[in-house]
Amino acid sequence: MKHKRLNRDGWGFQYYPYYQMRIDCECFHGLACLIRFTDGEANYWETPKAGRIQVTGEGMTWLELIPDNAKRVITVKYFPDNTHDEERVNYPKNFCAKYRPSIWYVDIIEGIDYDEDGIAFFIDKYLDVIFTPEGDVKIDDRDELDAAHDKGELSDGQYADALAECDLILDQLCSDIAKTNSWCAEVRDIVEKRIAEGESITRCREVWELAKTQEVVESKRLKMRRLIPEDYKVMAAWDMDERVYKYLLGSACKTPEEPLVWLPKKDPTSKVNILMLVSEKEDGHAVGIYALNHDVERDVWSLSYVNRYDDWGKGYAVEGMSALMEHAVKVYGAHTFEGECAKENIGSRKVMEKLGMVYDHSSSYTKNDGSATFESDIYTLTIGET
Numbered sequence: 001m002k003h004k005r006l007n008r009d010g011w012g013f014q015y016y017p018y019y020q021m022r023i024d025c026e027c028f029h030g031l032a033c034l035i036r037f038t039d040g041e042a043n044y045w046e047t048p049k050a051g052r053i054q055v056t057g058e059g060m061t062w063l064e065l066i067p068d069n070a071k072r073v074i075t076v077k078y079f080p081d082n083t084h085d086e087e088r089v090n091y092p093k094n095f096c097a098k099y100r101p102s103i104w105y106v107d108i109i110e111g112i113d114y115d116e117d118g119i120a121f122f123i124d125k126y127l128d129v130i131f132t133p134e135g136d137v138k139i140d141d142r143d144e145l146d147a148a149h150d151k152g153e154l155s156d157g158q159y160a161d162a163l164a165e166c167d168l169i170l171d172q173l174c175s176d177i178a179k180t181n182s183w184c185a186e187v188r189d190i191v192e193k194r195i196a197e198g199e200s201i202t203r204c205r206e207v208w209e210l211a212k213t214q215e216v217v218e219s220k221r222l223k224m225r226r227l228i229p230e231d232y233k234v235m236a237a238w239d240m241d242e243r244v245y246k247y248l249l250g251s252a253c254k255t256p257e258e259p260l261v262w263l264p265k266k267d268p269t270s271k272v273n274i275l276m277l278v279s280e281k282e283d284g285h286a287v288g289i290y291a292l293n294h295d296v297e298r299d300v301w302s303l304s305y306v307n308r309y310d311d312w313g314k315g316y317a318v319e320g321m322s323a324l325m326e327h328a329v330k331v332y333g334a335h336t337f338e339g340e341c342a343k344e345n346i347g348s349r350k351v352m353e354k355l356g357m358v359y360d361h362s363s364s365y366t367k368n369d370g371s372a373t374f375e376s377d378i379y380t381l382t383i384g385e386t
């Protein structure tokens with residue numbers, strides 16, 4: 001029998017935000033896992049009643065539930081919150097709440113265990129039950145179950161247990177799909193609350209190995225390393241602060257999780273987009289994000305920086321950006337640097353001047369949401385021969 005990790009790495013999902021937690025409450029006792037799809041093309045299955053069913057794609061969420069005293073993994077594949085596929089013309093109106101499932105996929109299992117990283121995995125018992133909000137119900141891979149039994153991979157008892165669990169799933173989950181939907185939504189509410197309160201992303205070995213090889217740059221007071229998805233929590237210290245975002249292109253976040261829309265899309269090994277989380281060496285707190293982006297066509301590196309408000313005026317931006325620019329010269333062969341700031345943003349202008357940058361020309365820029373346009377100045381610095 002195959003062992004399958006709940007972060008679904010066999011599907012190539014190991015770099016998506018994955019949460020794993022034990023829940024004990026009136027509605028659920030067991031293990032709950034959640035995967036957020038921050039990018040990726042939509043993939044579909046065909047079903048008789050619901051038609052084309054989306055199973056993966058940007059914005060979707062998978063909730064996986066492993067109840068105690070049951071031999072199943074219930075995976076609810078949700079559309080992005082408050083949406084569903086308009087092609088699903090028979091989608092039940094009473095399902096139109098925040099969490100709208102596209103499909104349920106229930107693996108029948110022998111049991112669960114944990115790998116060396118603490119990632120839960122289940123021992124797959126071949127047989128699956130698939131059902132949709134529109135009422136499709138399918139028992140899948142019965143042929144694989146029978147073949148495993150015939151080959152002696154499953155004992156008579158294991159074979160009978162799998163069929164018995166299938167019958168229980170049909171009775172408990174498929175006989176009243178609307179009730180199952182409400183129960184799953186109730187559990188997801190608990191999971192989402194835990195995440196909002198600080199539940200950590202659960203790393204798998206691939207992510208741990210990636211972290212070990214992360215590029216690191218240091219200065220006297222600061223340590224910088226490549227940004228990774230789980231950094232979204234500490235980023236809230238500046239991402240949710242309107243004061244910090246006054247002159248930035250983007251807008252302050254409403255929730256700490258908003259960066260998870262774009263963070264997993266960033267390549268932490270990129271040689272043209274150097275995005276660094278900056279921490280203070282003395283106490284380890286996250287100061288901000290410093291970045292260099294290489295315009296290959298012009299061979300110019302654009303710099304950007306953002307600090308939490310409490311760390312303004314401490315000289316961190318000058319110290320950290322100077323170290324990062326020196327690193328880019330040595331490691332990436334950078335020569336020309338460019339920065340832009342609003343004319344009224346005196347603090348940012350002083351940072352660039354202290355970095356040795358000089359005024360080149362004036363311009364303007366508009367915030368991404370169109371809320372403000374600023375007259376700006378462009379500063380440049382060339383190091384060595386171009």
